[in-house]
Amino acid sequence: MNLNQLKVAFDEAGKTVQNLQDKRANMILDLKGDVNSHSQEELIAVKNELAKATVVRDEAEAAYADARANQIAGMKEKEPLTPTEENMKNKFVSDFKDMMHGKVFNQVDSSMDGSGSDAGLTIPQDIQTAIHTLVRQYDSLQDYVNVESVGTATGSRVYEKWADITPLTELDDEGTKLADNDDPKLSVIKFTIKRYGGINTATNSLLKDTAENILAWLTSWIAKKVVVTRNTKILEVMGKLPKKPNITKWDDIIDLESSVDPAIKKTSIFMTNTAGFTALRKVKDAMGRYLMTPDVHNPEIYTIDGYRVVEISDKWLADNAGSHPLYFGDLKQAVTLFDREAMSLLSTNIGGGAFETDSTKVRVIDRFDVVATDQEAFVPGSFKTIADQKANLTTPTA
Known part of the structure; x- marks a missing residue:
């Protein structure tokens, strides 16, 4: 699964949590006006659903963070680097170290x-x-x-x-001239x-x-x-x-x-x-x-x-x-x-x-x-x- 898919999964999980939090808040406001507006079972169901959604969101965030860290740290390519590409990468890092020590x-x-x-x-x-x-x-x-x-x-x-x-002008024959306008x-x-x-x-x-x-x-x-x-x-x-x-x-x-x-x-x-x-x-x-x-x-x-x-x-x-x-x-x-x-x-x-x-x-x-x-x-x-x-x-x- 690529990073974009994991990012979408994380975003979707976050919105689900937000929706359930809004639902719970609205239920509390309803109960303030009418104690019989929602049953105890409804409150417990929303609480359990929110707890599960929160776990899913946190795990999705962790999976996305791990995948991004692995991609950055490993610098993995779809195909293995060629010897020339590997040398170029190592040379850049070597040059970077030299630059940090004062070389121009x-x-x-x-x-x-x-x-x-x-x-x-x-x-x-x-x-x-x-x-x-x-x-x-x-x-x-x-x-x-x-x-x-x-x-x-x-x-x-x-x-x-x-x-x-x-639009393009219709050319019926080779002698047709495009209009000036x-x-x-x-x-x-x-x-x-x-x-x-x-x-x-x-x-x-x-x-x-x-x-x-x-x-x-x-x-x-x-x-x-x-x-x-x-x-x-x-x-x-x-x-x-x-x-x-x-x-x-x-x-x-x-x-x-x-x-x-x-x-x-x-x-x-x-x-x-x-x-x-x-x-x-x-x-x-x-x-x-x-x-x-x-x-x-x-x-x-x-x-x-x-x-x-x-x-x-x-x-x-x-x-x-x-x-x-x-x-x-x-x-x-x-x-x-x-x-x-x-x-x-x-x-x-x-x-x-x-x-x-x-x-x-x-x-x-x-x-x-x-x-x-x-x-x-x-x-x-x-x-x-x-x-x-x-x-x-x-x-x-x-």
């Missing part, structure tokens, strides 16, 4: 990012691949945007919005790769450890830094998308859907934070049924009008002045992350407080840029509360 390695020059020269140890591609594999195990917004690898520090791309795309409405999107750095402290005992453990420490630390940094920059771009009016009723959510071009609705999703997700789950129709419903194929995935609702941690997608964010559309059409794929390491035993603490600091550099492409493809809304739907029944007159 390959020069990352101005041709890479236009920001001047900087001596450092370039992280090999296979190690970067392992890092990006770990990134996907965390709560990463990068999974929802378009990611394009680039080989230059600056560049541009030409985009055509879905709403502006025209078929010229597409194109937008030029420019990117400039920027450098983002983070520092960590390496102990002397780490440098005496095995190659696998050193790689595990490096990849885990860098992956967390990459997630935090890239999430922050993606959210900055999302925050600049044109805002829509506040949502106060369920019909406003339908209006939010209608603001996205029908051509990309099949690939569209709703996105909100945990606080917003919880609030949406509680909205009911006139018959007391929840309006956000589980997917028929996977009950742990919730949908609105058949569109998946993606829940992002409040830590990344925070409320604004008490309002929950609610997006709809295709974020891959709206935002592109240009990845330079040129991570590097640099160490010092003098700067960053290393001299005072007699330690060695390691700095990682990540190079990327995040830009908005089609601002009409992912529409932001917000809400504080959404009222339950009221019955709209009239009694026929005689």
Whole structure:
């Protein structure tokens, strides 16, 4: 079973526990108003069910943590490493140890990012691949945007919005001429790769450890830094998308859907934070049924009008002045992350407080840029509360 499956199992088990905790809390509130609203057997049944679900959740978390630790520490490949690959891995670890002892390695020059020269140890591609594999195990917004690898520090791309795309012209014969008004409405999107750095402290005992453990420490630390940094920059771009009016009723959510071009609705999703997700789950129709419903194929995935609702941690997608964010559309059409794929390491035993603490600091550099492409493809809304739907029944007159 792969890490993604274990992560889903852990998330689902956690939601089951949360649902049962909510159920128990509601029963207690019911009993406060009416001591006969629930029987003793019902209370015992919920208590036992919650206890079992809690054990399942804890075991799922442990299994996921163990699997991730094994993957990181063992650096297992689907196929055994070739002698050349094994030598490259060992050489990188050897070079890393040498760098930590003051040796200077390959020069990352101005041709890479236009920001001047900087001596450092370039992280090999296979190690970067392992890092990006770990990134996907965390709560990463990068999974929802378009990611394009680039080989230059600056560049541009030409985009055509879905709403502006025209159909192909029928050519009945070789002499047919395309109409002049078929010229597409194109937008030029420019990117400039920027450098983002983070520092960590390496102990002397780490440098005496095995190659696998050193790689595990490096990849885990860098992956967390990459997630935090890239999430922050993606959210900055999302925050600049044109805002829509506040949502106060369920019909406003339908209006939010209608603001996205029908051509990309099949690939569209709703996105909100945990606080917003919880609030949406509680909205009911006139018959007391929840309006956000589980997917028929996977009950742990919730949908609105058949569109998946993606829940992002409040830590990344925070409320604004008490309002929950609610997006709809295709974020891959709206935002592109240009990845330079040129991570590097640099160490010092003098700067960053290393001299005072007699330690060695390691700095990682990540190079990327995040830009908005089609601002009409992912529409932001917000809400504080959404009222339950009221019955709209009239009694026929005689």
